Amino acid sequence: MKLMGISERKQKILHAVVTDYIQTAEPVGSRTISRRYRLDLSAATIRNEMADLEEMGYLSQPHTSAGRIPSQSGYRFYVDNLMDQAELTAQEEDYIRRLFLQLDKMREIDQIIQYTAKILSQLTNYTSLVLGPQFRRSAFKQLRLIPLDDNKALVVLITDTGFIRNNLIDLPQALNQEELGRIISCLNEQLAGLTIEGLTAARLRQLRGTLYNRLDILEQTLNMLEEIRAESESRVYLGGTSNILNQPEFQDLAKVRRLLSLFEEGKRLNFLLETPVEGVNIRIGTENNLREMSECSLVTATYLLHGRPVGAVGVLGPTRMEYARVVAIIEKITSRLNDLLKAL
Amino acid sequence: MKLMGISERKQKILHAVVTDYIQTAEPVGSRTISRRYRLDLSAATIRNEMADLEEMGYLSQPHTSAGRIPSQSGYRFYVDNLMDQAELTAQEEDYIRRLFLQLDKMREIDQIIQYTAKILSQLTNYTSLVLGPQFRRSAFKQLRLIPLDDNKALVVLITDTGFIRNNLIDLPQALNQEELGRIISCLNEQLAGLTIEGLTAARLRQLRGTLYNRLDILEQTLNMLEEIRAESESRVYLGGTSNILNQPEFQDLAKVRRLLSLFEEGKRLNFLLETPVEGVNIRIGTENNLREMSECSLVTATYLLHGRPVGAVGVLGPTRMEYARVVAIIEKITSRLNDLLKAL
DNA sequence: TTTAGCACTCTTGCGGCGAGAGTGCTAATA
DNA sequence: TATTAGCACTCTCGCCGCAAGAGTGCTAAA
Known part of the structure; x- marks a missing residue:
């Protein structure tokens, strides 16, 4: 009983808590879940399960009589096992198409990359950061x-x-x-x-x-x-810096300042994007190994030049990030970006 | 009596109000002035003079029973007529010397300019913004x-x-x-x-x-x-963006966001720095002709390349800016920058 | 095993209240 | 006549207490 994995029902509840919290940014209580999600369980039952999930480390409570919020491992479990695939809306698709029309005219690679950052931040409403192509390995x-x-x-x-x-x-x-x-x-x-x-x-x-x-x-x-x-070492571009201010978790000026200062130190951002592993990558909270980013998540993806991954684009938001949507967008964008770069 | 210029005594009081407010960011009252500044006048007299200065448009009151703060024309009068010349401290001189040692190694002009922005913001504790050399007029x-x-x-x-x-x-x-x-x-x-x-x-x-x-x-x-x-049109670099958060007038997130968004629109910053007039230039509040900057001041100076002014560096802060110190620093920095560029 | 009920806890918003700072006005003073 | 002391008045700000609301854990019943 103690050592058993996380039951199906618990997974459903965890899923509900995470998605609800991502949407509302408010601690979510048992009542809310039994009302909003069709789990056919009473609030009391959900309460018990939530207490278990908290003990297992997937949820936590800001204070005794508040709802639960996902912990870092809660998000991790969600991202690894629960997250469903998001589709882009027609408007988003359209928006991307229009913006990439602008891009087609550009020849300078750094310019393209920078513009991509802008697109990414506008689309996601988070801050984007991209790493210009690394020519260090070029012969x-x-x-x-x-x-x-x-x-x-x-x-x-x-x-x-x-x-x-x-x-x-x-x-x-x-x-x-x-x-x-x-x-x-x-x-x-x-x-x-x-x-x-x-x-x-x-x-x-x-x-x-x-x-x-x-x-x-x-x-x-x-x-x-x-x-x-x-x-050739520090070529990090940022987009949508002001978007972090939209997030309720960054109403605190001290937090904002810490992040902004970090953004100014291009060198320290570098390693965040130096993902040797190809494809989409998600790092949550302290997984970023950066004190200033312990409350942020970063979704990155590499892009290819001459068939080799030479740089990365990323979306930076609070740990309470719309992972599914961001992943969908970043996949779309990098795929289009790769097409574009192939033609260069 | 009504139409007379601003008397010597009023100027002294205005000077006191401005310098004090620049330092403390608190509305300054008559008591404070009579205590802190050696004007040999009672608080009551100063009160009367301040009431006059308010009527003349140089001071204003946040609410009935608070001290006075300088209005935009108050700052303007101060900058034009009252401001005394500041000297750099030995540490500042030393700091500049050390930082310019780094700069000596750089050959790429944009890199130099960008680094200058960093120096400027670190030295002043405000946000700096610089315009890369404009080659538009180059033949x-x-x-x-x-x-x-x-x-x-x-x-x-x-x-x-x-x-x-x-x-x-x-x-x-x-x-x-x-x-x-x-x-x-x-x-x-x-x-x-x-x-x-x-x-x-x-x-x-x-x-x-x-x-x-x-x-x-x-x-x-x-x-x-x-x-x-x-x-060749938009090459504005920023330094010390997070410094604006140190200013008490930017504790309001909405204001910060407006400024940050402005910073992201390089194009709109361009014209701020396109000062055709050589030398140091101060624009206060609405003089910047930018809604977002109606509570900010900008001190700019041009730099020379091949003997011609091709770009500008600037310091951006609240209207309650340490004008004297900033002017001294910016003069020093551009003079050193010009020496450096001459050698290129 | 699930659920209803209940007592308990903690946050949040609101009104009131007193301290503090500064003003304008009036009357006294040099 | 210009300056100053005194005083009543105004406005902000922080603090306190209180009630409403939301959510929990526990117990007992289904």
């Missing part, structure tokens, strides 16, 4: 130096995944074409096969040693490489 | 097409101010070098002397007509140009 392909005039040249870096970065550098006066060519081809040789994240300080020092002559050009180029590596 | 200099392999090429656009953008395009199979060269030099000819903002849809249509052959490449390049123009 170095080609380094080009394009003279513009007598004392300026453009250094262009290209990776196998189509990531391009460039920078202006100053050319020293006395430098002929051949020498320039030699430096570049030497650099190309040295860099061949490296990934962006492989451009460590140590590696760059090593290169500096190899190409000790013509230090001036080299210095500028290496600086550029270092910068690219540094930059 | 077109050169368009390059660099073949990468058999079916990809890189289009590079360069302006006279050193702004660089590039894009990958697909090359059609049958296309020899000469023809490619011809297209590019033709485009260069047509674009010569144009500014970025001059790349209007009409102009692009016209180009499309001129170069009606080889439409495929052209199309992609023109799309790129259009995108650059569109993008």
Whole structure:
């Protein structure tokens, strides 16, 4: 009796509590359930079951004589076992279609990703956060130096995944074409096969040693490489920040401030989205491993570029989140996003 | 007597009220002033003067028996005539020095600007907002097409101010070098002397007509140009968003939400910073011409690139802002920023 | 095993009340 | 005539108590 799993009836009641609480944000009592959900049980019976569920850790009580609210494990059980699949409404479908029309015109990948964040937040009414494509694993392909005039040249870096970065550098006066060519081809040789994240300080020092002559050009180029590596780490975009204020659990200014400050620290958000696992992922409360987010849930999904998952989009809300709806939306959006990126 | 200007004594009292209210955020009463400020006047006298100042529109009363708070014109008068120059503390100077050390390493101008926003907000404890350099007025200099392999090429656009953008395009199979060269030099000819903002849809249509052959490449390049123009419009970065929550005037969630939503609409922030006038500029409350900002003040300053003002940094706070301190900080920061940009 | 009934607990909203702060007015003062 | 002291008045704010409402756990009956 003590160790038995969670009975069918308990599951139904848990389901009712979770969905009701998600909707109303009010602790839900036994009366409410027996009235609103067709379980054909009296309030008293439900009360007993709820007491059990509380003891099992799936529900909790804000205070003695209030209704129950789901605990973190309650949500977890709901998400894993009880949640039913949501359908998008016709309006939502339509809305997505219209917004993606805008997207079709964009070519710049970061721009697309940013706009996706906006769509996601508008559709869900939660805050969205997306991670720009991570080029850290991209392999170095080609380094080009394009003279513009007598004392300026453009250094262009290209990776196998189509990531391009460039920078202006100053050319020293006395430098002929051949020498320039030699430096570049030497650099190309040295860099061949490296990934962006492989451009460590140590590696760059090593290169500096190899190409000790013509230090001036080299210095500028290496600086550029270092910068690219540094930059490739934090590219988190947010959408609908103000939406968190719609949630009754964030009427408390202190909580809001903590979250907002967190949002400003791009670096700390990074790892939230670095899900190596493909597909939709749900992390509830403390599962996020972030103090500030212990009362938030995050639904993420990866998107693909050249067939590989290179980034993720996510929806951030209170643990009392409309999981079913959010999952449906995020699945739809990433699938459309992937189509779009395939065409790039 | 009725039409006379504001007497010296009234100015002193107004000065006291404003500084005190800026510090405490509490309506300030006559007693407080006679005690805290060495005006050698009794509370009663000050009361009379304050009643006058209220009638003149410089002060107002939240309710009958409360102290006075400055009105918008009160702040305006203070800023124009009464405000004394603030000095930075040694710690602040030191802090700035340390943070700018970080900045010295950066080469990417947008990155520098963004980091400046962060410094500004940390130093002032208000929200900062900065406008990235506007390249709209930059003149077109050169368009390059660099073949990468058999079916990809890189289009590079360069302006006279050193702004660089590039894009990958697909090359059609049958296309020899000469023809490619011809297209590019033709485009260069047509674009010569144009500014970025001059790349209007009409102009692009016209180009499309001129170069009606080889439409495929052209199309992609023109799309790129259009995108650059569109993008060059909204580049506002925010720093220290959560700082507004520290202000007692923003304990009201509704107000916070309105501001946060505004922050998300980059486009609408744009014009706030498009100050054609060089130097420090203060706009108080409704002077910002933005409903959401009728209770906020904005202190802005332009920064220079190649000797021309191309963007602005700003500090956003409640009208009850520490104007003197903010002005001192913003002057310091832009001066250092300008030095930094000169070296780029 | 389920359910009805009941006593008990805890939150929430509301009205009243007193303290505190500040004002405007009047009359006294320099 | 300008300044100041004194005083009655007003308004906010926090606190207290109270009643209503919602929900529980327990007991006893079905």
